[in-house]
Structures are given as structure tokens and as C-alpha cells.
Amino acid sequence: MSKTFKNKFFDYTYAHILKPVFFRQDPEKVHDLMTWFGHQLGKYKITRGITGGLFNYQNPMLEQTVLGIKFKNPVGLAAGFDKDAQLTKILPAVGFGFEEIGSITGERCEGNPKPRLWRLPKSKSLIVYYGLKNDGAEAISKRLQGEKFAFPIGVSVAKTNCKETVETESGVADYVKAYKAFQNIGDYYTINISCPNAFGGQPFSDPQKLERLLQEISKLPKTKPIFLKLPPDISRDQVDAIISLAEKYGIDGFVCTNLTKDRDLLSLKEKIKDDLPTDKGGLSGKVVESLADEMIKYIYKKTGKKFVIIGVGGIFNAEDAYRKIRLGASLVQLITGMIFEGPQLIGEINRGLVELLQKDGFKNISEAIGLDV
Numbered sequence: 001m002s003k004t005f006k007n008k009f010f011d012y013t014y015a016h017i018l019k020p021v022f023f024r025q026d027p028e029k030v031h032d033l034m035t036w037f038g039h040q041l042g043k044y045k046i047t048r049g050i051t052g053g054l055f056n057y058q059n060p061m062l063e064q065t066v067l068g069i070k071f072k073n074p075v076g077l078a079a080g081f082d083k084d085a086q087l088t089k090i091l092p093a094v095g096f097g098f099e100e101i102g103s104i105t106g107e108r109c110e111g112n113p114k115p116r117l118w119r120l121p122k123s124k125s126l127i128v129y130y131g132l133k134n135d136g137a138e139a140i141s142k143r144l145q146g147e148k149f150a151f152p153i154g155v156s157v158a159k160t161n162c163k164e165t166v167e168t169e170s171g172v173a174d175y176v177k178a179y180k181a182f183q184n185i186g187d188y189y190t191i192n193i194s195c196p197n198a199f200g201g202q203p204f205s206d207p208q209k210l211e212r213l214l215q216e217i218s219k220l221p222k223t224k225p226i227f228l229k230l231p232p233d234i235s236r237d238q239v240d241a242i243i244s245l246a247e248k249y250g251i252d253g254f255v256c257t258n259l260t261k262d263r264d265l266l267s268l269k270e271k272i273k274d275d276l277p278t279d280k281g282g283l284s285g286k287v288v289e290s291l292a293d294e295m296i297k298y299i300y301k302k303t304g305k306k307f308v309i310i311g312v313g314g315i316f317n318a319e320d321a322y323r324k325i326r327l328g329a330s331l332v333q334l335i336t337g338m339i340f341e342g343p344q345l346i347g348e349i350n351r352g353l354v355e356l357l358q359k360d361g362f363k364n365i366s367e368a369i370g371l372d373v
Contacts, residue, residue: 014342042089073097078333079156095346100154106177108136129281137181194231194258196282207241232257232291253308285336289314300328318352
């Protein structure tokens with residue numbers, strides 16, 4: 001993809017100045033610093049304007065309306081970065097078309113013990129073991145009450161990471177508490193049934209337990225579209241069962257996918273046990289890319305346009321995003337690519353998507369959805 005002088009400047013600055021400094025520091029400390037800095041930038045119109053001038057890229061070819069929600073572009077920030085919804089004001093200026101906040105749980109959650117975030121540069125991946133750290137549904141919903149957002153907000157909800165929510169009914173109740181707190185906040189829900197780092201594992205990726213959860217959710221007023229965030233490591237039989245439940249309970253789409261626990265996908269140099277910092281946690285980034293792509297393709301081929309798919313996993317450039325769209329994703333999300341490449345990546349992806357659409361003779365991003373299936 002062609003790059004402007006501004007893009008080249010920011011690419012060089014991040015790769016050769018900022019990234020070497022950041023990557024010598026503890027990754028969670030860097031994440032917290034960047035969240036604080038982004039929150040400060042978002043407070044003021046002038047700093048939002050400067051940020052937009054530096055990073056944002058818009059083109060009508062990228063605009064689409066999905067489930068009644070207008071997206072200026074298809075590139076979103078995945079859940080797991082803006083855990084407590086601190087960045088909702090600055091991210092539109094960075095160039096994102098939407099974001100998912102959270103995952104947010106029924107109760108405040110400190111997450112798993114530190115350290116809980118590691119970089120794997122050879123594999124362009126992260127090991128994530130946060131364990132759903134967030135301020136809890138009540139505090140976050142209270143903070144956002146009455147806020148007006150410049151782009152669509154997805155609310156990712158999960159169950160609190162503690163032994164008290166391991167039993168199915170208590171877990172369901174925790175999900176429902178978080179769900180109810182955001183009935184009038186945000187544009188869509190994502191029910192995260194796939195966090196690999198919570199106490200008790202991923203019980204609600206089991207179809208029987210998932211049905212129990214969806215039964216309770218279906219009793220509540222449906223104020224916005226609902227997505228299910230799927231794990232990448234489940235069997236196709238499980239996927240088929242989840243699709244059937246989604247049809248039965250009026251689910252609108254899927255987020256494909258969450259973290260993988262398959263360490264065999266790592267670069268050969270990082271597969272060696274002594275080189276890995278931990279055997280805990282899930283893997284994001286390039287290692288999950290092929291799993292996510294296969295899941296997107298499978299669901300789109302099986303269901304067509306019945307469900308909206310959000311593709312996430314291993315997006316580091318416009319080609320990565322475009323491939324997911326051509327496999328059936330209407331929207332895409334990322335986190336790890338931005339950490340490795342820098343915040344200018346979002347505008348670069350959007351600019352690159354326009355070039356790819358023009359090359360293929362399309363007038364709008366929606367025309368490319370599912371073409372390779």
C-alpha cells in the first residue's frame with residue numbers, strides 16, 4: 001500500500017524511537033500509561049483535533065450501516081484494551097470506526113496476579129493473562145451515563161473472574177447484572193463467552209450452559225444488537241450448536257475470535273519451553289490469525305448474511321483486514337497490531353482498504369464482504 005510522507009514519518013518514529021523504549025518496559029505499565037495519556041488527550045477539543053489531524057483518515061467508501069448502526073469505517077478497537085471505558089473520546093480521532101469497551105463484569109474485578117501481559121516479538125503476539133480486570137458494571141455504567149459518543153460503542157460483558165461465579169446459575173446472574181447495567185448505554189452488546197483466563201475456564205462456550213445464559217438474557221428488553229464472542233479452539237460441532245442457539249435466541253452476530261491457548265502456533269524460536277515467560281494465559285496477534293480467518297469463513301459459508309461477523313485476530317495491515325472482510329466479516333477489530341506497529345496503523349489500514357477496493361472495482365466496503373467464500 002502507498003503511504004503518505006506523514007505515515008512514513010510516524011512509522012519511522014514509532015519503530016525506531018518509541019517502540020524500542022516501550023518494549024524495554026513492563027507491558028502492563030506501558031498499557032496503563034498509554035491509557036492515561038489517551039484519556040487526557042480526549043478531554044479537550046483542541047487535543048482531539050490535533051490527534052485527528054495527525055492520524056485520522058476518512059473516506060465515504062468505508063462507510064456502512066450495519067444492524068442499523070452507522071460506521072464511518074470498519075476498523076474497531078477490540079475489547080480488552082479499554083477495559084474501563086477511558087478512551088471513548090480520543091479513539092475516533094485516532095481513526096477508529098468503533099470500539100468495544102471492557103470486558104465488563106457484574107462485580108469489580110482485580111484480575112489475575114501480576115505479571116499478566118508479555119510480548120512475543122518473534123511471533124508478533126502477546127500472552128494475555130489479565131483475567132477480566134475492570135471496575136465493574138455499576139461504576140463504569142455510572143461514569144458513562146448521559147455521555148454522547150462520536151462513534152459506535154460496543155459493550156463487552158463477561159462474568160466476574162472469581163470462584164463465586166463458577167457455578168452456572170451464579171455465573172448467569174453475574175452476566176445478567178452487567179448486561180442490565182448497559183441497557184441504555186452503547187450501540188451493541190458482545191457477550192464474551194470465551195475469556196481463557198477466568199476462574200473456571202470457559203463454561204459458557206458449552207452449548208448447554210450457553211442456552212441457560214441466553215434464556216435469561218432473552219427475558220430482558222432487547223435494546224440493541226447482541227453478538228457472541230467465540231473462542232478459536234472449539235470444535236466445528238460446538239460452533240454448529242452455538243449457531244443454532246444464536247438463531248433460536250435472536251443473536252445478531254459473532255465476534256471471531258478471542259485468544260487461543262494453542263502454543264504450537266508460536267514461532268519455532270518461541271515454542272521452546274525455556275523461552276516462554278509463562279504457560280498461563282491466551283495468545284493474541286499473528287498466532288490466532290489463521291484460526292480467526294477459518295472461523296469467519298466457516299460461519300459465513302454456513303449462514304450467509306444471517307449473522308453479522310466481526311473479525312479479530314492478527315490484523316497488522318490493510319491486507320489482513322481486507323482478507324477477513326472478503327471471508328465474511330462486515331467489521332474488524334484489533335489490539336496487538338497497534339501495539340507492535342503504532343497508533344498510525346489505524347489510518348494506514350483505512351487508507352489501504354480504499355486502495356484495495358478501488359483496485360477491485362468496488363465503490364463501498366460492503367461489496368467485498370464474503371466474496372472469497
